[in-house]
Amino acid sequence: MEEYITIALPKGKLFKRSRDLLARVGYSAEGVSEDSRKLVISNEETKVRFIITKTVDLPTYIEYGAADIGIIGKDVLLEEQKDVYELLDLGFGKCRLMMAVPEAKKRPELKDYAHLRVATKYPRCAREYFDKLGIQMEIVKLNGSIELGPLIGLSELIVDIVETGTTIKENKLVEVDSIFTSTARLIANPVSFKLKFDRLHKLVQDLRTVLEEEQAQRS
Amino acid sequence: MADTILQVPYGTRDVLPGEAAARRQMEDRICSLFTLWGYDEVATPTFEYLETFAGTGQPGAGAFKFFDRKDSILMLRTDMTAPIARLVATRMRKDKGVKRLSYRAQLFRYEEAQAGRQCEFTQCGIEMMGASGAAADAEVIALAVTTLLEAGLKSFNITLGQMEFINGLIEAAALTDDQAKKIKHCLIKRNAAGLQEAVEEANIPEQLAYIFKELLFLHGGPELLEDMQKRVLSRRCWDALENLREIYELAKSYGVAQYLSFDLGLTRSLDYYTGMLFEGYAAGMGYSLIGGGRYDNMMQRFGEPCPATGFALGIDRIALTLERQGSRIAKRPETILVAYGEGKVTEAIHMASALRGEGKRTKLGSCPMTKAEAMQSMEENHCDVLRYVE
Numbered sequence: 058m059e060e061y062i063t064i065a066l067p068k069g070k071l072f073k074r075s076r077d078l079l080a081r082v083g084y085s086a087e088g089v090s091e092d093s094r095k096l097v098i099s100n101e102e103t104k105v106r107f108i109i110t111k112t113v114d115l116p117t118y119i120e121y122g123a124a125d126i127g128i129i130g131k132d133v134l135l136e137e138q139k140d141v142y143e144l145l146d147l148g149f150g151k152c153r154l155m156m157a158v159p160e161a162k163k164r165p166e167l168k169d170y171a172h173l174r175v176a177t178k179y180p181r182c183a184r185e186y187f188d189k190l191g192i193q194m195e196i197v198k199l200n201g202s203i204e205l206g207p208l209i210g211l212s213e214l215i216v217d218i219v220e221t222g223t224t225i226k227e228n229k230l231v232e233v234d235s236i237f238t239s240t241a242r243l244i245a246n247p248v249s250f251k252l253k254f255d256r257l258h259k260l261v262q263d264l265r266t267v268l269e270e271e272q273a274q275r276s
Numbered sequence: 277m278a279d280t281i282l283q284v285p286y287g288t289r290d291v292l293p294g295e296a297a298a299r300r301q302m303e304d305r306i307c308s309l310f311t312l313w314g315y316d317e318v319a320t321p322t323f324e325y326l327e328t329f330a331g332t333g334q335p336g337a338g339a340f341k342f343f344d345r346k347d348s349i350l351m352l353r354t355d356m357t358a359p360i361a362r363l364v365a366t367r368m369r370k371d372k373g374v375k376r377l378s379y380r381a382q383l384f385r386y387e388e389a390q391a392g393r394q395c396e397f398t399q400c401g402i403e404m405m406g407a408s409g410a411a412a413d414a415e416v417i418a419l420a421v422t423t424l425l426e427a428g429l430k431s432f433n434i435t436l437g438q439m440e441f442i443n444g445l446i447e448a449a450a451l452t453d454d455q456a457k458k459i460k461h462c463l464i465k466r467n468a469a470g471l472q473e474a475v476e477e478a479n480i481p482e483q484l485a486y487i488f489k490e491l492l493f494l495h496g497g498p499e500l501l502e503d504m505q506k507r508v509l510s511r512r513c514w515d516a517l518e519n520l521r522e523i524y525e526l527a528k529s530y531g532v533a534q535y536l537s538f539d540l541g542l543t544r545s546l547d548y549y550t551g552m553l554f555e556g557y558a559a560g561m562g563y564s565l566i567g568g569g570r571y572d573n574m575m576q577r578f579g580e581p582c583p584a585t586g587f588a589l590g591i592d593r594i595a596l597t598l599e600r601q602g603s604r605i606a607k608r609p610e611t612i613l614v615a616y617g618e619g620k621v622t623e624a625i626h627m628a629s630a631l632r633g634e635g636k637r638t639k640l641g642s643c644p645m646t647k648a649e650a651m652q653s654m655e656e657n658h659c660d661v662l663r664y665v666e
Contacts, residue, residue, distance in 0.1 A: 120562060121562055122560070140562075140563070142466035142467070142492075143465070143469050144469070144492075146469035146472070246562060247557075247562065248557045248558075248562055248564075250466075251433060251495075251539070252433060252559055254495045258493055258495070
């Protein structure tokens with residue numbers, strides 16, 4: 058009997074595209090939706106099991122081998138630093154981590170922001186970025202509504218993920234530096250990757266083909 | 277009372293009766309196997325000078341470090357290969373034979389602790405110094421497989437790679453040091469997406485670029501080696517593959533080939549490997565149980581150039597895997613309680629000594645008691661049989 062492949066999908070903006078992409082290469086199950094009450098959804102026929110997790114927890118599920126593979130943003134991978142294999146850049150879910158300040162508080166150079174307070178959901182990435190710039194900052198970890206920080210005087214700056222930049226503009230913030238760009242990645246547990254190599258390798262190849270086809274259609 | 281008086285430091289743990297005995301038995305079986313294959317056990321200091329470990333990647337990265345009275349930097353050992361290389365280069369330099377050495381040791385690394393990955397952990401392993409060629413590597417692989425079987429693992433997989441294959445590709449692509457470093461980093465991190473990017477940036481000729489991009493997916497049986505030998509143009513890569521083929525043929529003679537597969541993108545975080553290298557995995561454990569390979573340049577650092585190969589296995593990880601694969605911890609041997617009434621302690625001591633002389637595990641009651649009390653005491657003290665002296 059073939060063993061199950063367990064796939065972790067993140068709630069939120071990557072969910073739908075991830076589920077549809079996997080369905081196109083034959084990995085699907087009845088009732089995989091974000092608001093599913095079932096925690097584990099299995100397809101006995103194709104030996105696939107889905108679990109739907111909170112975004113930041115997804116790499117942990119993979120690292121521990123509770124799921125064999127998953128789809129997650131590069132931003133989360135960089136922040137969480139888990140021991141997982143990164144198999145494929147899926148290209149969608151494009152966004153970037155950037156630093157922004159209120160328009161009125163813009164300074165001429167990046168180093169002029171030293172020793173100020175930065176609100177962010179990405180403390181590790183922010184710390185690494187400031188270390189590279191050679192400036193010390195006070196990092197304030199928040200779990201959401203980061204752009205609120207400068208509005209109410211919790212911080213002078215923010216380091217946050219943006220897609221289009223509309224939210225920061227609406228809040229009268231201006232981007233001063235881009236830190237990295239991120240896209241969705243297919244990740245795998247190291248041991249699952251060895252022990253279920255043939256199926257996972259085929260999955261990667263099939264996904265590549267689908268992505269190339271899509272690209273060809275677009276251009 | 278201080279807050280920490282009842283705690284153990286981060287990443288350390290106690291091992292309780294039962295579990296400690298089971299581990300010790302497993303270690304003993306493994307060490308006896310090493311002895312049987314002609315390896316001599318050695319021990320080295322728990323802490324050494326930082327310099328001893330330079331050349332095993334970043335010296336002292338992730339190590340517990342401190343100073344001696346002369347302000348030299350010391351560190352708790354993070355690895356046994358460097359200390360044994362130092363030992364062989366100094367104390368055993370006149371020994372002309374092939375040095376086959378084994379060890380069991382506690383090692384220490386700052387790790388993000390989780391089950392099977394602690395800051396203090398136990399390794400058993402072997403090093404073979406003074407032998408080059410496929411036969412030595414095949415012996416190491418065969419002993420690795422036999423060790424996992426001896427430990428009681430039923431299902432596992434040993435994956436072999438070859439540093440020379442990767443180095444040969446890097447040479448053929450004429451990469452700059454920076455480019456090579458970036459590519460190696462992606463290989464260690466197993467970042468296929470990053471590798472793709474690094475290869476595209478490096479402007480490598482197409483046929484070679486294709487192999488680079490596929491490197492993390494080049495898994496398979498011996499047919500993969502032949503297939504790749506047809507595709508690679510560099511002599512160095514071809515030789516590396518041929519070496520793996522030879523090792524595989526010898527592994528067949530040892531009867532262990534069915535456990536082996538190949539992963540030509542395999543690298544390990546310790547960057548001293550120069551030839552064949554391998555890792556072993558089992559279902560239910562998120563990281564490798566055993567790992568090793570050839571490290572021909574290490575001894576040179578200690579002034580005695582000499583080819584070398586070996587492996588280490590994590591006792592904690594094996595114990596955890598056995599538990600997860602459903603193996604029972606060995607039962608403790610039957611235990612006798614010798615209890616005694618008032619004034620009968622001398623007779624009881626004689627009886628206990630006689631029983632121990634027969635090889636029977638015996639506990640002696642700690643004070644005189646009635647027979648009814650003795651029955652209860654037997655239960656409380658985890659004994660199976662009562663001998664009461666009236």
